Amino acid sequence: MIKEERQRLIIEKLNRDQKINLLELSQLLNVSYDSIRRDVIELEDKGLLKKVHGGAVANTYLSFKNPQNYGADQQEVVTLIRKVQKLFDNHKTILMDGGTTNFHIAEQLPRNLEMTVITNSLPLAAVLNEYPKIETILLGGTYHKRYQITIGNQVMKQLEHIRVDLYLMGFNGLHPEVGVTLRHYEESVLKQKMAQAAKKVAICAITEKLHNVETYKVCDLQDIDILVTSLKPSDIELNGFRQLGVELL
Amino acid sequence: MIKEERQRLIIEKLNRDQKINLLELSQLLNVSYDSIRRDVIELEDKGLLKKVHGGAVANTYLSFKNPQNYGADQQEVVTLIRKVQKLFDNHKTILMDGGTTNFHIAEQLPRNLEMTVITNSLPLAAVLNEYPKIETILLGGTYHKRYQITIGNQVMKQLEHIRVDLYLMGFNGLHPEVGVTLRHYEESVLKQKMAQAAKKVAICAITEKLHNVETYKVCDLQDIDILVTSLKPSDIELNGFRQLGVELL
DNA sequence: TATTATTTTGCAAAAAAATGCAAAAAAAAG
DNA sequence: CTTTTTTTTGCATTTTTTTGCAAAATAATA
DSSP states (O other): OOOHHHHHHHHHHHHHEEEEEEHHHHHHHHTTTHHHHHHHHHHHHTTOOOOEEEEEOOOOOTSSSOOOOOOOHHHHHHHHHHGGGGGGGGTTTEEESHHHHHHHHHSOTTTOOOOEESSSSSSHHHHTOOOOEEEEOOOEEEEETTTTTTSSHHHHHHHHOOOOOEEOOOOOOEEEETTEEOOOHHHHHHHHHHHHHHEEEEEOOOOOGGTTTEEEEEGGGGGOOOOEEESSHHHHTTTTTOTTTTOOO | OOHHHHHHHHHHHHHSSSSEEHHHHHHHHHHHHHHHHHHHHHHHTTTEEEEEEEEEOOOHHHHTTTTTOOOOOOHHHHHHHHHHHHHHHTEEEEEEEOOOHHHHHHSSSOOOOOOOEESSBBHHHHHTTTOTTEEEEOOOOEETTTEEEEEHHHHHHHTTTOEEEEEOOOSSSEETTEEEESSOHHHHHHHHHHHTTTEEEEEEEEEEBBBBOOSSEEEEEGGOOOOESOOTTTOOOGGOOOOTTTOOO
């Protein structure tokens, strides 16, 4: 039996039962436990299921997260998330702001990652709650209802006393000459401050946002240390982005 | 049976019965008492239920949204909430901490109330989000997963720069001689600080909490300006609570 | 207060996961 | 059709997680 067929059967069974048991499945399909386990790892990497001790469950199992409609570029988002995960390391402290990209990333982290996340996003704090070994620090301030983040002077002040290993910056537009841009002024100021509080700044861009320009500028491309995209570093789309000091992933 | 399957069955049974018994459940699922107990702890950490002695009940944050689930003291809670609403006025700034009581109060406010609420509770911020004219300020700090509040030094520091009209204090025990008490040390210290930041301090007590004493003391009864109960001010139960400076509602 | 039930804690056995390795199978190259 | 290279697979070993148990601490109840 070829791998693809096995994986198809796994997904089918998962859809029927909402859960699978590795041992049971290996006996049923008459292959070694390890093969099934490796299949499940692959399927998890593709974002098709969630691996748990002893088996796997559907992605939405026991979770209040509404099934994500990644939309057309689901595959791109999955690729992106896999790449950006390399930036997460045990014992690091990472600053993450709001936005859907960061939210998706936070949903897909390794279950036992041991680190500290500082954020001004309430949905992010809620997601991070699921990870037993992640310590979450929330930046306090005026609560922005629409974006579900805290903003304002108080957030700025707290940032002055913070120094993190990495800032994963959310944004709206990224252009080789203009730099990183945002649709909202207050956020753009906040993000500048956040960048100052970090040793390194990374941004994670879906292709759609490349070459896009919005109203308010956060910083130049040169101020970004790491740019994560789903493209190969040699891709034509990235012409102009290959600059001194910007690491392409 | 994998852990996730068990946990799902627990949640399902909980949704059906509104409460579960650990012993009963361990026999039903044929696993040790400890496993079930550990499952319940995990589920509580995820905010999916509330652990009680010998079992668990549906999470009040969620279940109270469903009026059917108010349980025995539904009527009392409704009376209380109606009374406490008199403390909320347009153009006031109120400090509210976590706890189910404050959560219920926040759920029932007049639609167009125009005021500012400062809080360290994430569920509270989420609820207040529904009111178009309430400005919410979130106190930032270390996120306590179980209670879904921020705690620690950072919260304390922010409180130093804050002065509010009223602090609606959540608590565990209230006794005429001992004063206001709490089950957790860190929270008790925080509440002291919060009380200092307010012109007036109010507490809202269901009868169950009257005469109750917990481990950590927050303040004396004299430090409370307003005590809201569902009882008449002349009620025998309130003997000892009628003290100089404490206004009974 | 005594008594019972429940929770907490530490511990050891069992189950499962991760890792490294080598044989087998498949694919690619010549 | 071989040979080489890559991928897949199963197995043994180590590490981690889960589980059940028992003693001690704590909470509820009579």
